[in-house]
Amino acid sequence: MDTTDTASRPVKRGRPGYDQETVLRIAVEAFNEYGYDATSMGKLADRLGISKSAIYHHVPSKEDLLRLALDEALFPLEAVITEVRTHEGSADERLEFFLRSTIRILIEKRPYVTLLLRLRGNTELERQALERRRAMDRQLAELVTSAQSDGKLRDDLEPRATARLLFGMINSVVDWYRVDGPLEASALEEQAVSLLFHGLHTVVK
Amino acid sequence: MDTTDTASRPVKRGRPGYDQETVLRIAVEAFNEYGYDATSMGKLADRLGISKSAIYHHVPSKEDLLRLALDEALFPLEAVITEVRTHEGSADERLEFFLRSTIRILIEKRPYVTLLLRLRGNTELERQALERRRAMDRQLAELVTSAQSDGKLRDDLEPRATARLLFGMINSVVDWYRVDGPLEASALEEQAVSLLFHGLHTVVK
Numbered sequence: 150m151d152t153t154d155t156a157s158r159p160v161k162r163g164r165p166g167y168d169q170e171t172v173l174r175i176a177v178e179a180f181n182e183y184g185y186d187a188t189s190m191g192k193l194a195d196r197l198g199i200s201k202s203a204i205y206h207h208v209p210s211k212e213d214l215l216r217l218a219l220d221e222a223l224f225p226l227e228a229v230i231t232e233v234r235t236h237e238g239s240a241d242e243r244l245e246f247f248l249r250s251t252i253r254i255l256i257e258k259r260p261y262v263t264l265l266l267r268l269r270g271n272t273e274l275e276r277q278a279l280e281r282r283r284a285m286d287r288q289l290a291e292l293v294t295s296a297q298s299d300g301k302l303r304d305d306l307e308p309r310a311t312a313r314l315l316f317g318m319i320n321s322v323v324d325w326y327r328v329d330g331p332l333e334a335s336a337l338e339e340q341a342v343s344l345l346f347h348g349l350h351t352v353v354k
Numbered sequence: 355m356d357t358t359d360t361a362s363r364p365v366k367r368g369r370p371g372y373d374q375e376t377v378l379r380i381a382v383e384a385f386n387e388y389g390y391d392a393t394s395m396g397k398l399a400d401r402l403g404i405s406k407s408a409i410y411h412h413v414p415s416k417e418d419l420l421r422l423a424l425d426e427a428l429f430p431l432e433a434v435i436t437e438v439r440t441h442e443g444s445a446d447e448r449l450e451f452f453l454r455s456t457i458r459i460l461i462e463k464r465p466y467v468t469l470l471l472r473l474r475g476n477t478e479l480e481r482q483a484l485e486r487r488r489a490m491d492r493q494l495a496e497l498v499t500s501a502q503s504d505g506k507l508r509d510d511l512e513p514r515a516t517a518r519l520l521f522g523m524i525n526s527v528v529d530w531y532r533v534d535g536p537l538e539a540s541a542l543e544e545q546a547v548s549l550l551f552h553g554l555h556t557v558v559k
Binding site for chain 2: 181182183184185186187241244267269271293296300301302303305306307310311313314315316317318319320321322324325326332336337340341343344345346347348349350351
């Protein structure tokens with residue numbers, strides 16, 4: 150995503166060389182580096198090498214940048230929930246599909262998800278995004294419950310805590326996984342899913 | 355920890371009603387709410403209801419507050435590594451001891467660990483703290499490797515990625531676990547450790 154060739158894309162608003170997507174990408178880098186609250190529009194302008202007023206050609210406010218950035222993470226994550234609902238297969242297969250799809254989005258949309266995961270809920274917009282995250286927690290907890298009812302998952306695990314622990318493990322990927330590191334993304338996905346379903350101990354067959 | 359009766363403790367420096375520990379606790383709340391960079395000493399003074407110069411009676415700078423706060427998390431976490439080294443038992447038992455001890459510290463020192471986990475590495479102090487976290491990652495990866503050599507842990511799991519995934523799950527506790535919620539801390543510890551060692555699937559005995 151960092152290597153997107155912006156020159157080949159139509160410039161929507163503002164100055165040559167920047168479309169809204171590029172402004173958004175650079176803004177999110179800055180938010181993740183300094184924190185959203187500590188990143189002023191002036192600091193963003195410096196980073197983009199344009200004037201503060203030129204940023205407003207792209208986006209009306211800093212909060213609009215945040216909204217756009219959060220939707221970059223939330224839309225594909227929420228789409229997984231819709232796909233899971235129409236997914237054929239048992240509850241534990243749908244749970245696996247949910248986890249695998251989410252890991253892929255975390256890797257693909259890493260800077261946007263990082264921003265989402267660091268929200269503090271200080272504004273209405275942030276609280277709405279956190280509520281959308283909680284809806285995903287509930288969806289995952291429901292999947293765990295369904296798979297337990299089917300007898301495929303251990304019934305001694307509390308579904309809500311389990312959902313949070315599952316998300317805890319897979320969300321951590323945005324903090325440490327590097328696509329240019331020694332582990333392929335597909336191998337990471339296998340490791341995480343296998344660890345979650347089968348555990349650390351030597352598998353008894 | 356939030357209910358600590360500060361009145362019964364000796365006041366070290368500064369104004370009546372505040373000792374350094376209380377200033378630190380309130381500062382960490384503010385850092386976690388607004389972000390460290392976005393929290394000025396002026397904002398802190400407002401929150402404490404004292405003058406900005408009065409804060410300097412307690413601590414020489416904002417960075418000193420950060421250093422003290424990070425050590426509140428790092429010292430007990432690093433002590434676990436020392437304890438693990440002298441712990442009798444097999445590598446997988448030491449791994450379990452490591453995970454259980456860490457979960458307890460995460461719950462007990464939650465605000466301080468939250469601050470640690472959100473560091474961006476923008477200053478030398480932050481980079482030192484991140485390096486201390488990486489040393490823990492390496493220690494955990496070594497434990498995984500040892501337990502694999504003993505035949506107690508699956509050898510198809512890559513130790514460094516596994517260490518990161520394990521920390522990912524247990525560190526998430528600071529984001530969502532509430533001590534006044536329906537799940538007891540000891541039950542959470544059991545759920546997380548059991549999930550990690552045995553996985554989600556119905557256990558084959």
